Amino acid sequence: MANPVTRPAANAPASSAEPPVELALLRADIDRIDAAMHELLMERGDIIDRLIAFKRTQGPGSAFRPAREAAMMRRLAERHRGILPLDTAESIWRVIIGTFTYVQAPYSVHADISGGDGPMRDSARFHFGFTVPYIAHTSAEDVIRAVAESSGDLGIFRPDGAAASGPWWAGLAGKDSPKIIARLPFIDRPYHPAATPVFVIAKPLTDGGSSEVRLVAATVERWREQAREAVGRLGGEVLGSAGVRDGLSVLISVPGTVTLETLDEALTAEHLGRIDLSEIGSHAEVFVLDKPGRGG
Numbered sequence: 001m002a003n004p005v006t007r008p009a010a011n012a013p014a015s016s017a018e019p020p021v022e023l024a025l026l027r028a029d030i031d032r033i034d035a036a037m038h039e040l041l042m043e044r045g046d047i048i049d050r051l052i053a054f055k056r057t058q059g060p061g062s063a064f065r066p067a068r069e070a071a072m073m074r075r076l077a078e079r080h081r082g083i084l085p086l087d088t089a090e091s092i093w094r095v096i097i098g099t100f101t102y103v104q105a106p107y108s109v110h111a112d113i114s115g116g117d118g119p120m121r122d123s124a125r126f127h128f129g130f131t132v133p134y135i136a137h138t139s140a141e142d143v144i145r146a147v148a149e150s151s152g153d154l155g156i157f158r159p160d161g162a163a164a165s166g167p168w169w170a171g172l173a174g175k176d177s178p179k180i181i182a183r184l185p186f187i188d189r190p191y192h193p194a195a196t197p198v199f200v201i202a203k204p205l206t207d208g209g210s211s212e213v214r215l216v217a218a219t220v221e222r223w224r225e226q227a228r229e230a231v232g233r234l235g236g237e238v239l240g241s242a243g244v245r246d247g248l249s250v251l252i253s254v255p256g257t258v259t260l261e262t263l264d265e266a267l268t269a270e271h272l273g274r275i276d277l278s279e280i281g282s283h284a285e286v287f288v289l290d291k292p293g294r295g296g
């Protein structure tokens, strides 16, 4: 528990060197709360210590559990009230959770900065804090390679990034290749302080992933605009496309309830020629708030 804080006597004389009694009382309350919050964070650390021992028995790899984090961030946004901006509450908890993930198993965040370093750095710092190393790369391919060669690192890139240089998502196909495991920010709203949408990749997770949204790389012989509408009828979206030697590679997101077979049937009905589908990851549905996080 927090150390008791000595309050000034209510009838203490006001001297010019000391703040007025009312102010001193309020500051004593702030000190009490700060000490209690610090104690609670250290207690959280003790619990993480026990969690490390438990999770070690579950196998190696990243300690990141995106489904759990998405649920925690949703609850935070729902219960938040008062004058502290939600932006601040969210960033504090992102740093707490990102750092406690790091404490469990150290990792670096590799970022594709081909679309600019600033937004990616903001995103990495907002979601994972300053303790976690940030490593910049000039292409999504380099990020995917760095994550594939690491033991438990994360990679981040923009969903709309650099399709002009080819289908970066092709590097995520294949059983053991890294997969998309999250889409950040978990909570979206107008004027989010780290608004740039990013996909997070990691080596395939054995547990703790969310499959609310499924991501698929589709290679087709030819593309027709009606196919985009067919994906839309399934509740999905075409996120990007790039030419490949034998046709076109298309990045598609569909609700997790839509299987690869259902998507295959819908695309086959659009006469796209040979179709090859490969699941390249999944993530939690973005939680959208319609109010800005700055309060006021």
Ligand SMILES: O=C(O)C(=O)C[C@]1(C(=O)O)C=C[C@@H](O)C=C1
Residues within 6 Å of the ligand: 051, 063, 064, 065, 066, 068, 069, 096, 097, 098, 100, 101, 104
């Ligand atoms: O719940 C877990 O599995 C944890 O590792 C704890 C924790 C957290 O700090 O709350 C940290 C990392 C995970 O991504 C999710 C949550």
